[in-house]
Amino acid sequence: MTQATFGIGDLAREFGVTTRAIRFYEDQGMIAPRREGQRRVFQPRDRTRLKLILRGRRLGFSLAEIGEIVDLYEAPAGEAAQLKLLLDRIAARRAELKAKRRDLNASLDDLDAAAKNCRKRLKEMENGRSGKS
DNA sequence: GTTCTAACA
DNA sequence: TGTTAGCA
Known part of the structure; x- marks a missing residue:
């Protein structure tokens, strides 16, 4: 069974990060594990948040940005006004990510073009020519 | 052996 | 963030 805590x-072992990094994220207010005396006790939800934090890190977000994003996933406060505000923030974040995705695709295409150019020159060299005139 | 806080590279 | 020190 999947343990409760x-x-x-x-x-640290599960996600391949140091315990230092996890404590650091806590200092930054991105996770708030329960305490048992001084020991940190992580609930499944903390584990989920950590997973999101690490994903954000892979996506190149600063820890501050990740903190804001992760908060968007948490349970809303209940007030209609707050829910609407949350929706606005989520929409803004989605727009940012989509823009980022477009840049990623453009970079991928550029790299693909560069690779093709390399292969072309390589083929020319193999054919005994010097490439460009 | 493991975790904790704090401070320094 | 890594590392290290001194505790519990």
Whole structure:
């Protein structure tokens, strides 16, 4: 069975990060594990947040940005006004990510073009020519 | 052995 | 963030 709680070492091993990094994220207010005396006790939800944090890191977001984004996933406060505000923020974030995706696709295309150019020159060299005139 | 805080590279 | 020190 999937355990109900985790120690900092468990999560560090599972996600391949140092315990130091996890404590750092806590200092930054991105996760708030329960305490048992001084020991940190992580609930499944903390584990999920950590997973989101690491994904954000892979996407190149600053820790501050990741903190804002992760908060968007958390349960809303309940007030209609707050829910609407949250929707606005989510929409804004989605727009940013889509823009980022477009840039990624453009970069991918550029790299593809560069690779094709390399192959072309390579073929020319193999044919005994010097490439460009 | 493991986790904790704090401070320094 | 990594590392290290001194505790519990």
